[in-house]
Amino acid sequence: MTAGPTPEEVTALLQGATQRDGLRATSVDEVDGRPVVVVAGSGKKSLPSFNISTPAALIAATCGANVVKMGSHATSSPTGSRDLAASLSIPESVSASGILEQLRKCSFAFVPIESTVPSLNRVYGRRFHTVTPFSFGLAALACPLRPYATVFGLSHPKVDVATQVLTNFGFSRVHATASVNESTGQWADEFAMGSKTVLATLYEHNTVNTVSHKSANFVPVEPAPPPTGAQSPHRRPTGVFTEIITGQAAESRTNVVTAGTGLILHAAGIEPTIQQGQKRAHKALEEGQPHRLLEQLTGVGHDH
Template structure:
């Protein structure tokens, strides 16, 4: 196929998607391959991404985009850990901006004995992404993935920055874009640790939670939770990509290839509902990082602590380390109180720190 023909066919696809046509999984994979490998001009890449997210992607299209990302853009680490390996991540782009939660939650859950290979990235629409926070805490985002693999093997914890394992396509696009695209949805679905078999993956909208879990089932994930946290008094369309201590959380659960949707409340974790202002994001990444560090270093009576423990508890529950959300919360609180959660920060920095 000539270059001009390739350009024209992709241009035609942009128009068709914008007009409402749905692609098959294979067609979506082929289209996203061209975006990931930059086989199309940036103008056509951006037009396609905007047309697709505006029309709304189907599960088959998301699965095809994930196929392209996994085949052409995802570097892998391979381990043989005993027991499950979990990931805690969110899509970002949520309307209620909270202090970073999945970052401290992965330290807390790992301190409870669960192996965690967490993915993350820099900010897209908020104040700080996981990579921004961990960089402030001392993580070297340019460290080879082999160091993350060693850390996971020794300490059952590692951080996998999207900037490191998705270098050629996703990282380039996320760095240059300031609008939500399918990459915000499939990026958190990436599996750079081949042993990851369970996941907590928050999303910015209920329909996206549904799609994420359906895609995870399509690609063979064993178990997953997709929360959309809400706030009492706020519009139901506004929410956070975390379990919420400020209102109910709509939750989609995948287990044994079956999907169930339900609501959980802070009371289901054994907590009282709090005002959203107690967990709202600060104005800078440095302030958010300091709040996280205070909790991990022992100030577990701060309002953010229960927020972090709720989301660690969710990971413990979906990995079958806890029989209920409430039991998971008690385990998480104990990990904070004994100092084991901060020990995980030190262990991570031993292999992935700036030295």
């Protein structure tokens, strides 16, 4: 899989696979004047870390974006986004109407991938621990909305393939990203996490622009769980997340999360650069906005 499949091969595979569940998506650019952004990822990372995408998405929801976070149970990471959301009692939305209701209430909605593609999940769910052709777009395709912009993480260098695949399915303003630890060759479906980051962007003119740069936010691999099965406070799913949202996390962890938020805000057109988006994220943390949103979210009922 180093070379990766072609966009045409992945598109054909996903067209057949998603027909099992009759996926239909509603196009929604804005809700209450705020752009809608879907944040999704392939999972299957070989460079493990704490959960980065979920706090990044939550912070972005306090900075002017309507964020739909796609997530599933863990296969290759210590904690999947769905595991984390469940631990925090964040409600799940599985329909377009349910997502829109959540966005109107608090600008953030969490969508469990397994629930939106149940037939496909029964066949393939949690059976692959490395990148497959499904990894190049399924997580975003499982969303019942077609948003204004999409941020997609891929645990593979061919982010341009994921960008083109999602565009083939009607997504616009796609930003696909991956990070690598160059010394080990381990990849993660996160932005600015490894020693080098790759970002492929596609706008309406259907031209993919791929850039790579060194990252200043390298995050060390998370330690393995204790052999007894007991977890320290920092290994619990909510441990690092809560520290980040409340502004108490280590600087390196906070920086990699806010870099992800910066990318989301830039993709949404809220900030002209990723760097300015990151600054806005830091300000939101200083003001306690993400923590207040989390408290609001956990008091909202579930959409079944």
